Amino acid sequence: MISFQNVSKIYYSSVNSYPITALKDVSFIVEPKEFVSIVGRSGAGKTTLVKLLIGEERITEGEIFFRNKNIARIKSNELQKIRKKIGVVYQDYRLLFSKTVYENVSYILEVMGFSDQDIARDVSRILGIVRLRERAKNFPEELSGGEQQRLVIARALVHQPEIVIADEPTGNLDPYNTFEIINLFKKINESGTTVILATHDKRIIDGLAKRVITLEAGRLIRDEQGGKFIL
């Protein structure tokens, strides 16, 4: 489903154009319905990997395929079609601050052309799951950090994407909410959705017992099924 082939990403410092290698020669394949965790310390390249996968950043070398389509070479409208199939939980949330909680979640469904009735039903359901139904009319800036994170998760899941990519989705959640959200990811994975989870939370990884890809300084150093968080 997703294939990284010798992918490298180099950023250039805006001050002195000094090259900073974020990813170096990374290769792996994610099959449909898999649950893959990507672990690594801060700056290991987890977020860069997510950005490359959704086409937010351009790769420097290598190829990324999503269902045999080369993400670096497809037209922008094709990329937008792929993005609709992916639900992303961003580390920095990327909420629409001019829209209410309800509108943040419904936006993707409106983009996809769902009917108003379907939107009302699906948004209400997902807001119920992340326990934000009472906050539907609030604006994101009126929510706590944890609520904002749950809102991002609701937005990523509402359209039942084929693949969910979550970049540090529990960073602002208490242990109880963390447990619930990870369980939610497990459930949607069991129902057939591919999940890619980038995190540096050892407890989550050890508790999942799923495939773990470990990054260190931009390099893939370990890729094992039922892996543990080892750094």
Added chain:
Amino acid sequence: MFISLKRVFKFAWQGFLRNRVLGLEVMFIMAIAVFLITSLFLFQGISDFLIKEVQEKVDVSVYFKETVREEEILSVERNLYKFSNEIESVEYISREKALENFIEKHKDEPIYLEALQEIGYNPFLPSLNIKARDPSYYAPISNYLNQDSLQGIIERVSFFQNKKVIDKLSSITANVKTVVISLSLILGLLAVLITFNTIKLTIFTSKEEISTMQLVGASNWFIRGPFVIQGIFYGIISVLAVNLLFLIAFAFFSYRLETFFLGFNLLNYFQMNFLSLLWIQIAFAGILAIFSTLLALHKYLKV
């Protein structure tokens, strides 16, 4: 398609209602631009009226010698009607009629009437008063009147005495028109640039959201649409505000300004030309809003 369009309008309306402060700034700046365009339109109307007024004052009066018989004058009049393309009207004014006109005109000014009595006879000459369809036609008419065969009966032709004054007036009007149009264009251009920058600023504040919208798969037109429509809303409100302002100002000052503009009634002109003016204003504000929004968004919509 219809459902997407409906949503684009919904987002535009939401944005319009939620960004009131920025919206007010944009509307204020756009109103200045529309005000300048409207002023230019009104000035055009005023200057056309004034030029027409001046042109209407231009006529050729041919004064015949005292001894010339009425049949001869009427024969010249008949010949003048051969210039049917150039001449609008020819009026014969006999000596008696000229005297009558003078008395009527100065009935409240006894000094003139006393002077007339002092002379003791009718000093007025018979004349033909000629009005051309356009001031440029006076030259061929004058040439006709200057031919040798008529010199024996014509005392003088007044056109040449008025010509200098009229030319001077036309030149002043044309110069003032050029200066005002140039100034308006410069100010209009400034207003356009300021409007563009204000719209750019409002879009800049949304650049994070635009990026997020792209990342969830929204197409460019789905992102652009609400901003463009919001810009058009701002434009329409600016146009309405400017028209309301002019209407109120004219309702109060039009009467006073009428004397200043030689009888030109601004309120009447504004009302009579309101539809065409409205089209110009809406087209101007709409194009300005659409163009500025698209240009400002272009930078943020590169996938």
